[in-house]
Structures are given as C-alpha cells and as structure tokens.
Amino acid sequence: MTLLRVESLQKSFGSLNVTRDVTLDVGAGEKHVIIGPNGAGKTSLINQIGGQMTPDGGRVMIDGSDVTRLAPEQRARLGLARTFQKNTLFQRLSVFENVRLGVQARFGNSFDLAQRAAARTDVNARARDVLDLLRLTALAERRVASISYGDQRQLEIAVALAGDPRILLLDEPTSGLSPVETRQLIEIIRALPSHLGILMIEHDMEVVFSLADRITVLYYGEVLASDKPDVVAANERVRDVYLGASF
Amino acid sequence: MGEFVFFLLALAWPFLAGSYGTGLITEALIFAIAAMSLDLLMGYSGLVSFGHAAFFGVGAYALALSGMKLGLNPWLGILVAVMTSALAALIIGYFCVRVSGVAFIMLTLAFAQLLYSAAVKWRGITGGSDGIGGFDRPQIAGLSLNDPIYMYFACLLGFVLSLWLLRRIINSQFGHALVGLRENETRMRALGFSTDRLKLCAFVLSGAFAGFAGALYAIYNSFISPDALSFAQSGMFLLMVVLGGVGSLLGPAIGAAIFLLMKQFVSSHTEHWLAIVGIIFVCCVMFFRSGVYGFLKQWLERGART
Ligand SMILES: Nc1ncnc2c1ncn2[C@@H]1O[C@H](COP(=O)(O)OP(=O)(O)O)[C@@H](O)[C@H]1O
Numbered sequence: 001m002t003l004l005r006v007e008s009l010q011k012s013f014g015s016l017n018v019t020r021d022v023t024l025d026v027g028a029g030e031k032h033v034i035i036g037p038n039g040a041g042k043t044s045l046i047n048q049i050g051g052q053m054t055p056d057g058g059r060v061m062i063d064g065s066d067v068t069r070l071a072p073e074q075r076a077r078l079g080l081a082r083t084f085q086k087n088t089l090f091q092r093l094s095v096f097e098n099v100r101l102g103v104q105a106r107f108g109n110s111f112d113l114a115q116r117a118a119a120r121t122d123v124n125a126r127a128r129d130v131l132d133l134l135r136l137t138a139l140a141e142r143r144v145a146s147i148s149y150g151d152q153r154q155l156e157i158a159v160a161l162a163g164d165p166r167i168l169l170l171d172e173p174t175s176g177l178s179p180v181e182t183r184q185l186i187e188i189i190r191a192l193p194s195h196l197g198i199l200m201i202e203h204d205m206e207v208v209f210s211l212a213d214r215i216t217v218l219y220y221g222e223v224l225a226s227d228k229p230d231v232v233a234a235n236e237r238v239r240d241v242y243l244g245a246s247f
Numbered sequence: 248m249g250e251f252v253f254f255l256l257a258l259a260w261p262f263l264a265g266s267y268g269t270g271l272i273t274e275a276l277i278f279a280i281a282a283m284s285l286d287l288l289m290g291y292s293g294l295v296s297f298g299h300a301a302f303f304g305v306g307a308y309a310l311a312l313s314g315m316k317l318g319l320n321p322w323l324g325i326l327v328a329v330m331t332s333a334l335a336a337l338i339i340g341y342f343c344v345r346v347s348g349v350a351f352i353m354l355t356l357a358f359a360q361l362l363y364s365a366a367v368k369w370r371g372i373t374g375g376s377d378g379i380g381g382f383d384r385p386q387i388a389g390l391s392l393n394d395p396i397y398m399y400f401a402c403l404l405g406f407v408l409s410l411w412l413l414r415r416i417i418n419s420q421f422g423h424a425l426v427g428l429r430e431n432e433t434r435m436r437a438l439g440f441s442t443d444r445l446k447l448c449a450f451v452l453s454g455a456f457a458g459f460a461g462a463l464y465a466i467y468n469s470f471i472s473p474d475a476l477s478f479a480q481s482g483m484f485l486l487m488v489v490l491g492g493v494g495s496l497l498g499p500a501i502g503a504a505i506f507l508l509m510k511q512f513v514s515s516h517t518e519h520w521l522a523i524v525g526i527i528f529v530c531c532v533m534f535f536r537s538g539v540y541g542f543l544k545q546w547l548e549r550g551a552r553t
C-alpha cells in the first residue's frame with residue numbers, strides 16, 4: 001500500500017524552480033532513495049514532505065489523505081518522522097533526553113504538569129530501547145554538544161525513530177561520516193523495522209545500490225527517472241547527466 | 248542542604264532583623280516570585296518577555312479592585328488576582344506565541360504599554376496615575392497581614408509554595424517539553440509537539456504566578472499605581488532574572504533580593520543607582536553568563552573538589 005505519495009509537486013524561489021512536477025510513492029517496507037547532484041532540490045523536496053516548506057502546487061498525501069496544508073507537527077502525529085541534513089538536535093541536553101523527548105511526543109503527555117517526567121518509566125524504557133538499537137547507550141548521559149559528529153548523525157536517526165514512525169525521511173544520513181561509520185549506519189538502516197517506509201537522500205553510490213528498493217533521480221528540480229535500481233542504472237539520460245562513466 | 252539553611256534563616260529573620268529588614272525581605276520575597284515566573288518563560292521556554300509587568304500589575308489591580316469595588320474578601324481577592332492575570336496572559340499570549348524572536352519581545356512590550364496607559368487613563372476605575380490605596384489586608388483567625396511579621400510569613404509561604412509548584416512544573420513532561428522548545432523549535436515540531444499550545448500554556452502559568460506576586464505586592468503596600476505595569480518594572484524583572492542566573496529558578500529569586508538590596512543601599516548614597524545597576528548588569532551579561540547563582544554554584548563545586 002502507498003504510505004506516502006507526492007503528486008505533481010511544484011516549488012520555486014523567484015525564477016529558480018527547485019521542484020518541478022515531482023511525483024513519487026513510498027510503500028510500507030520500501031526503501032526509496034533519492035539521488036541527484038548538489039542543488040537538485042532534494043532537501044527542498046524533503047522539507048515540503050515534512051511540512052517545513054510549503055509547496056506552490058501539487059499534493060503530499062499520507063495514507064491517501066491530503067496533508068499538504070498540515071503543519072509539521074500534525075504530519076508527525078500521522079507517523080511521519082525525519083532527520084535533517086544539518087544536525088537539528090537539542091545541543092545542550094543529554095543524548096538520552098534527546099531521544100526521550102522524541103518518545104514523549106508520541107507516547108507521553110506533554111501537558112501533564114504534575115507527574116515527574118522521570119516517573120514515566122514506559123517512556124524512559126522506550127528511549128533506552130531506541131538508544132540500544134542505534135548503539136548509543138554508552139553515550140546516554142553525555143551532552144549532545146560533547147559527542148562526535150558521527151555519533152550526532154546517528155542520534156539524528158534515533159530521535160526520529162523514537163516515536164515509532166511509519167514513514168521515515170532521511171536527508172543524507174551518511175554525509176560527513178567516515179567509511180567505517182558509514183558502513184555501521186547502513187547496517188543500522190538495514191536493521192530498521194521492516195514495515196517502515198523510508199525515503200532517503202544519499203550520495204554514496206555504493207550505499208544507494210546496496211540499500212534501495214527504488215531510486216528516484218532528481219535533476220534541477222525534475223524527476224529524471226524513478227524505478228528499480230537496475231532500470232535506473234541502465235537509463236541513458238541518468239548515465240549522461242549524473243552517474244557518469246563509472247556505471 | 249544549603250536551601251535548608253536558607254529556609255531556617257528565613258524563618259528566624261523577622262526576629263533577628265528589625266522592622267526595616269523584615270520589610271525589605273518581604274518585598275524581596277514578592278519580587279522573587281515574579282522573577283521566578285519570568286524565568287519559566289525566559290530560562291526554560293526561551294521566550295524573552297519584555298512586558299512581564301503586565302501580569303504583575305493586572306494581579307495587583309485585580310486584588311485592589313476586587314476589594315474596593317466588589318467588596319470581596321481579600322483572600323478571595325488573591326485568587327481573583329491570579330485568575331485575572333492568567334486570563335490576561337491567555338489573551339495576550341494568544342497573539343504573542345504566534346511570533347518569535349524580536350517580534351515576540353516587541354509584542355509583549357506593546358501589550359504591557361497598552362495596559363499601562365489604560366491604568367493611567369481610566370481614572371474612574373484605577374484612580375489614574377494617583378493609583379488606589381487604603382484597601383483591606385487579609386486576616387485569618389484574628390491574624391492580620393497589617394502586622395508586618397504576619398505579612399512576612401505570608402509572603403514566605405507564598406514564595407515557598409511558588410518555588411515548589413514551579414519546580415514540579417519544570418520537572419514534569421510539560422517542563423521538559425518547554426526546555427526542548429528553548430533548545431530547538433524546528434525539531435520539536437518535526438517530532439509532533441504542538442509548540443504554540445505549549446508556549447501559550449507556559450505564558451498563562453507564568454502570568455498566573457506574576458499575578459500572585461502582584462497581589463501580594465498590592466497587599467504589602469496597601470497601594471497600587473500604574474508604576475507596577477510600567478516598562479521600568481518589566482525591565483527590573485528582566486534584570487533580576489539575568490542578574491541571578493537565567494534558567495535556574497532559585498537564581499532569579501536571589502537576583503530579586505540582590506536587586507532590591509542594591510536599590511536600597513546604593514540609592515541612599517547616590518541618585519545614579521540605576522546607572523550602577525546598569526553597569527552590574529553589563530558585567531553579568533559579559534562575564535557571568537550564568538548569573539550570581541551559577542557563579543556561586545561553580546565556586547562551591549570547585550571548593551568541594553579541592
Ligand atoms: N529557502 C530558500 N530560499 C531560496 N532558495 C532556496 C531555499 N532553499 C533552497 N534554495 C535553493 O534551492 C536549490 C535546491 O536546494 P536543496 O533543495 O537544498 O538542494 P539539494 O538538497 O539537492 O542539494 C539550491 O539552489 C538552493 O540554493
């Protein structure tokens with residue numbers, strides 16, 4: 001079933017068309033990877049799906065219902081989660097608290113003024129489970145600002161997963177990571193719950209072809225191709241403008 | 248431990264200090280409540296309000312008017328004051344939480360100025376710039392707050408109660424969400440938090456505590472004038488919070504006490520006391536970012552390690 005559908009999306013900044021008639025689908029359990037050169041409009045697309053940016057035209061749908069006019073927080077409550085290309089974390093809070101807030105958003109009660117947050121053992125337990133899954137347990141009590149960039153990239157994903165989403169948007173999760181860290185992260189992404197629909201922006205072609213069920217190529221805001229990896233790899237135009245001689 | 252010692256000292260204070268010292272600390276306790284209420288917004292939610300006197304003043308006027316015009320028992324008057332301030336904060340906050348940054352600062356300032364000029368112009372009700380005075384102080388079981396010692400203990404009780412409630416709020420899931428808001432609003436929204444509602448709720452709570460302080464202030468002075476709503480008053484609350492240490496609750500309470508003591512002692516020696524306060528403020532912002540409280544805490548921790 002189609003979890004997430006983007007339909008004829010349009011967005012321009014003045015004369016710059018960052019999104020031109022983009023249509024794509026993400027199904028449950030699908031890993032859909034977006035590739036394209038810098039400035040192709042990949043992040044802008046993710047921002048429009050997440051609700052951080054408003055499109056000029058077209059629709060974003062979750063489970064077949066139109067969410068184009070909904071705020072980011074309303075989309076999140078429908079099971080949409082995301083990470084950011086540039087780390088967007090609670091820098092002065094602990095690693096644990098970062099994830100705990102993500103769990104609280106979905107499973108806690110943020111308008112409970114009386115009970116101590118620490119007393120919500122269910123929320124805390126889930127936060128610890130998520131930290132375990134992302135192999136961040138050893139860093140739980142550290143301030144985010146004091147952990148390595150690679151660990152922060154991992155925490156980005158942990159925070160997004162905290163609320164047990166159904167759709168996960170990942171904006172270049174491996175950017176700036178060492179080859180070892182990248183491999184680790186790929187293993188983690190591979191091990192994510194199988195029902196999760198993932199839409200992921202990625203540059204590293206090895207990563208792309210090892211993970212993707214489906215690849216969409218964006219070029220100057222336009223979809224050049226959107227298909228199974230082998231079909232995309234064989235596409236003449238994609239080869240010309242993006243993949244180059246190596247494929 | 249340190250807090251317990253402070254509390255014992257506070258209990259003994261009226262019997263150690265004369266009536267002058269008792270009055271000074273009574274006032275400090277009242278302003279401490281107001282400063283802590285502002286800290287809930289500034290320090291924990293990251294919302295810098297330049298118009299916090301609005302809620303302090305509304306609480307003070309509500310107490311005075313509910314007694315003078317409606318003949319309400321002053322104990323009930325305190326409750327009315329808290330609720331009126333909360334309502335004012337709900338209305339003002341409804342508009343303010345929609346914007347952020349400088350616009351938020353400007354809007355809170357504008358609303359406070361609006362209330363200030365209403366208090367000055369609406370002479371029939373508020374007495375204009377002359378203010379209103381001579382209303383009843385509450386009494387219970389023959390103990391009247393006309394007695395400075397009972398007034399002191401009433402304010403001490405109000406302070407301890409406010410500190411306890413505010414701490415509970417800060418340790419709750421709601422409080423944690425406010426801190427998240429302060430740290431990164433984009434992420435909070437992406438996680439599904441209704442950030443506007445959280446901010447509004449913080450605004451209303453903060454206004455309610457400020458109104459409580461305002462009511463105590465009106466009772467303490469048995470007088471209220473538009474000064475309580477003024478820009479200068481809002482500025483003083485800000486100074487108290489920054490001086491004491493943003494986001495530490497107890498810090499702003501200490502800041503309020505230091506501010507009042509400075510005002511008393513410096514202003515008796517020089518008329519330029521505000522200039523001196525300004526210099527201290529600049530030093531705080533430049534060299535002691537965590538305020539007096541943060542400085543003391545660091546110093547004590549360093550002492551404990553060696
Ligand atoms: N808010 C904005 N205002 C103006 N231009 C923008 C804005 N956001 C992105 N752009 C421009 O849109 C283009 C696509 O950016 P982006 O979506 O970040 O590309 P990608 O993620 O594929 O590298 C870039 O040229 C960028 O400068």
Ligand SMILES: [Mg+2]
Binds near residue numbers: 042044085
């Ligand atoms: Mg990008």
